[in-house]
Amino acid sequence: xxxxxxxxxxxxxxxxxxxxxxxxxxxxxxxxxxxxxxxxxxxxxxxxxxxxxxxxxxxxxxxxxxxxxxxxxxxxxxxxxxxxxxxxxxxxxxxxxxxxxxxxxxxxxxxxxxxxxxxx
Amino acid sequence: xxxxxxxxxxxxxxxxxxxxxxxxxxxxxxxxxxxxxxxxxxxxxxxxxxxxxxxxxxxxxxxxxxxxxxxxxxxxxxxxxxxxxxxxxxxxxxxxxxxxxxxxxxxxxxxxxxxxxxxxxxxxxxxxxxxxxxxxxxxxxxxxxxxxxxxxxxxxxxxxxxxxxxxxxxxxxxxxxxxxxxxxxxxxxxxxxxxxxxxxxxxxxxxxxxxxxxxxxxxxxxxxxxxxxxxxxxxxxxx
Numbered sequence: 001x002x003x004x005x006x007x008x009x010x011x012x013x014x015x016x017x018x019x020x021x022x023x024x025x026x027x028x029x030x031x032x033x034x035x036x037x038x039x040x041x042x043x044x045x046x047x048x049x050x051x052x053x054x055x056x057x058x059x060x061x062x063x064x065x066x067x068x069x070x071x072x073x074x075x076x077x078x079x080x081x082x083x084x085x086x087x088x089x090x091x092x093x094x095x096x097x098x099x100x101x102x103x104x105x106x107x108x109x110x111x112x113x114x115x116x117x118x119x120x
Numbered sequence: 121x122x123x124x125x126x127x128x129x130x131x132x133x134x135x136x137x138x139x140x141x142x143x144x145x146x147x148x149x150x151x152x153x154x155x156x157x158x159x160x161x162x163x164x165x166x167x168x169x170x171x172x173x174x175x176x177x178x179x180x181x182x183x184x185x186x187x188x189x190x191x192x193x194x195x196x197x198x199x200x201x202x203x204x205x206x207x208x209x210x211x212x213x214x215x216x217x218x219x220x221x222x223x224x225x226x227x228x229x230x231x232x233x234x235x236x237x238x239x240x241x242x243x244x245x246x247x248x249x250x251x252x253x254x255x256x257x258x259x260x261x262x263x264x265x266x267x268x269x270x271x272x273x274x275x276x277x278x279x280x281x282x283x284x285x286x287x288x289x290x291x292x293x294x295x296x297x298x299x300x301x302x303x304x305x306x307x308x309x310x311x312x313x314x315x316x317x318x319x320x321x322x323x324x325x326x327x328x329x330x331x332x333x334x335x336x337x338x339x340x341x342x343x344x345x346x347x348x349x350x351x352x353x354x355x356x357x358x359x
Contacts, residue, residue, distance in 0.1 A: 002133040003216035003224050008280045015189055019277060022325050086324055089340040092347055093259055093299070 021082075028079040031072040038068075080109060121147040124199055125206035126157050128169060131217045139217065142166075143206065148199040154209070155183050155194035158221075171221035178333050181269030185221050186210040191274035191331045212274040214283070228270060231286050234312055235294035240305025250302040263296035263341055265334040272328035272338050278321055285321035286312060288328035288338030295341035298348075310352050319345045 013019035038060075045056035059065060084105040088098035126146050131139035144161045152160075155173055162169050174180040176195045183194040188208050199207070215223035245251070272288035273279050279287045294313065298306045313319050322342045329339040 001218065001224065002136070003218055004131050004133075004136075004139060005216045006139070006213070008214075008277075012277060012280065016327075018327050018330065019325070022277075022327070026323075086326060086339070086343075089324070089326070089329075089337065090343045090346070092344060095255075095258070 024075075025079060025082040028075040031075040032079055034068070035072050035076055081106075084109070121149065122200075122203070123147050124157070124203060126154075126161065127206050127208050128158075128161070128220065129210040129217075130169070130220050132168075132219055141208075146199070150198075150200050152199050153195050154185075154187055154192075154197040154199060154202075154207070157199050157207075158194060158209070169221075170219040179267065181267035184212050184269045184271050184274065186213055186274065191271040193269060193271070193333050196333055212270055214274055214276070214280040215270065223270075225270065227283060228268070228273060228287070228290070231290045232268070232293065235286075235290050235297075236305050236309055237290075237293045237297060239297060239300060239303045240308065242302075242304025252301055256301040259301075260296045260299040262336055263292045263299070266293055266296070266332075266336050267334055269333065271331045271333060272336075275325075275327040275331040277325055277327075278323060282317075282321065284317040286318050288322075288342065289336075291319060291322075291345065292336055292338035292341040295345055298345075310349070313345050314349045314352060319343070319349055322346075 013023045042053070042056050045052040060069075084102050087105050088101045091101065094101075123145050125143050127141045127143045129139050130142050131137075144165050146157045146160050146165075148157060148160075153176070155176060158169065158171050159173075162171075171183065171185070171194070173183040173195065175182070178193050178196045181193070184191060185194050186192075186209070187194065187197050188202065189210075191212060194209070209221065211217050211221045211223045215225065215227075218224050266289055268289060270289065272292075276285070276288055279285045291313070294309050297303050298309055319342045322339070324339060324343055326339045329337045332338065
């Protein structure tokens with residue numbers, strides 16, 4: 001049978017907003033990694049003594065570091081939200097309504113963040 | 121009578137070449153579906169336009185098409201919602217075009233067969249018939265509503281990028297039988313689930329579940345089976 005196969009072009013994801021949000025979710029993982037590396041660096045500096053840790057803290061107030069965090073924060077928040085949103089689909093079968101799973105995940109994340117902020 | 125321009129993607133195997141778009145001006149009333157718009161074209165304007173349809177009421181799953189870039193059943197979309205137009209109708213994405221809006225479904229059908237989409241009988245129960253509680257039925261019921269319309273395949277970029285991927289509907293139907301308390305065929309189906317082209321080919325885009333006209337959630341079936349697949353992998357070392 002003679003058929004015509006339409007090629008999938010590199011910009012396939014620009015043709016539907018749903019795919020754009022998906023690609024943003026996937027791309028935002030780069031900022032999650034960068035964020036984690038910044039925190040790991042802080043942990044490393046902490047292990048090297050208070051002077052090293054102080055230096056790391058000061059480096060965070062550099063305009064470039066602030067600019068990075070301004071971009072990373074919303075992307076990390078979006079990334080986290082997308083995974084809470086699909087959490088019910090990735091869990092074993094349960095009769096708990098999806099909304100309850102999503103909302104409790106988000107609340108747990110907010111509470112954990114607030115506790116960390118209070119400790120900091 | 122209001123009118124709307126419907127642009128159809130056309131391709132005929134006899135002429136070949138690149139598919140081209142052809143515009144038709146279609147008069148319509150408020151109760152007319154996109155499918156009825158296509159039927160108007162075929163009956164009154166251009167008899168050479170080819171498309172599949174049967175039931176006209178979202179049961180048969182034949183009339184799936186890209187409607188303004190979104191996979192939809194033509195019978196379930198209404199012309200009045202696309203004013204002022206033009207309305208773009210293309211064959212379902214990711215499938216080879218056979219003729220105009222008709223696509224080649226053989227890849228899907230081959231995969232569907234591999235999933236053994238039927239109850240594999242197990243041991244006989246003492247009472248003869250296999251009884252099932254509503255709670256047991258709830259584990260698979262939504263997946264049993266699939267009508268094989270292929271909208272989820274047209275929505276899945278992973279299938280578009282790699283047609284080896286088993287895809288949403290087949291994996292959802294596979295899960296429908298695995299999750300059925302009367303079935304004993306899980307061990308025969310897990311090899312389909314476990315491969316790179318099985319559930320692991322899915323990156324949870326989730327658009328399959330959005331476009332399903334029957335409320336099936338293939339993304340859920342696939343991602344729950346990632347757990348099953350991991351268990352299946354780990355447990356074989358204990359056997």
